[in-house]
Amino acid sequence: MATTNIQTQEADLSTLVITAEELLNHWQGHRRVTRRVIEAFPEDKLFTYSIGGMRPFSELVMEMIHIAGPGVKGVATGEWKSFGEEDEFTGAAPQTKTELLALWDKVTAVIDSVWPQIPLHRFHEVEAAFGQYEDSLYSSVLYFIDNEIHHRGQGYVYLRSLGITPPAFYDRS
Numbered sequence: 001m002a003t004t005n006i007q008t009q010e011a012d013l014s015t016l017v018i019t020a021e022e023l024l025n026h027w028q029g030h031r032r033v034t035r036r037v038i039e040a041f042p043e044d045k046l047f048t049y050s051i052g053g054m055r056p057f058s059e060l061v062m063e064m065i066h067i068a069g070p071g072v073k074g075v076a077t078g079e080w081k082s083f084g085e086e087d088e089f090t091g092a093a094p095q096t097k098t099e100l101l102a103l104w105d106k107v108t109a110v111i112d113s114v115w116p117q118i119p120l121h122r123f124h125e126v127e128a129a130f131g132q133y134e135d136s137l138y139s140s141v142l143y144f145i146d147n148e149i150h151h152r153g154q155g156y157v158y159l160r161s162l163g164i165t166p167p168a169f170y171d172r173s
Contacts, residue, residue, distance in 0.1 A: 020123065023138075024115050027145050028108070029172025034064065034148055035104055036167040037155045043097050049158055057158055058093075058100060060151040065089050069107040071144050074129060075137045076118045083130040 018026075038046070038061060047058045069089045074080040081087060089107065094100040123138040133140065152169075159166040 020115070020118065020120060023141065024111070026172075027141070028111070030145055030148055030152075031068075031104075031108055031111075033167060033169060033172055034061075034152045034155075035101065035108075037152055037159070038097065038101055038104065040159055040164055040166060041097065041155070042162070042164075045158070045162060046097055046100070047095075049162065051158065051161060054154055057151075057155045060154060061100060061104065062093065064148045064151060065103060065107050067144050067147055069110050071129065071140065072111045072114045072118075074127075075122060075141060076114050078122075078125075078127060080127065080129060080131055083132065 038057070041049075041057060045057075047056055050056055066084055066087075066089060070081055070083075070085075070087050084090070089103065094103055123141070124136055126134060126136050127140075128134040129137075129140040129143075133143070135143075156166040156169075
């Protein structure tokens with residue numbers, strides 16, 4: 001009996017590269033870096049500054065918010081709203097850095113509270129996230145992270161063009 005359990009455990013581990021908790025910690029590490037990028041912006045530039053027709057960083061942050069909060073809920077429940085459809089994160093857009101950071105922190109808390117409710121098998125199910133992007137749900141989560149990294153990179157360009165050194169991208173503490 002003991003040999004069977006060990007073989008089963010080894011078979012299970014042979015398919016495991018990262019745990020759900022490790023994936024969450026990775027994502028939240030990126031969210032901590034992005035929060036520091038938001039903090040680094042001068043208040044007057046966060047909502048208005050643009051280069052080459054790119055959106056202001058506040059708009060990029062709102063996109064991240066509208067992906068992360070509803071996205072983690074969709075992964076957990078299988079219930080997806082269309083991207084940008086009214087949810088608890090829509091309404092009056094934040095007008096100050098303080099309001100934007102408060103909304104960012106609200107989404108972080110939602111991710112932390114919803115994530116443990118996701119049954120592990122859900123990560124391998126295929127669904128159309130936001131009714132548009134059909135893929136495995138773990139791939140959708142990776143997209144949520146990739147999208148944030150992409151837009152945070154735009155924020156780095158903005159900060160550097162303003163003469164501000166952005167936070168170290170590798171310091172996810």
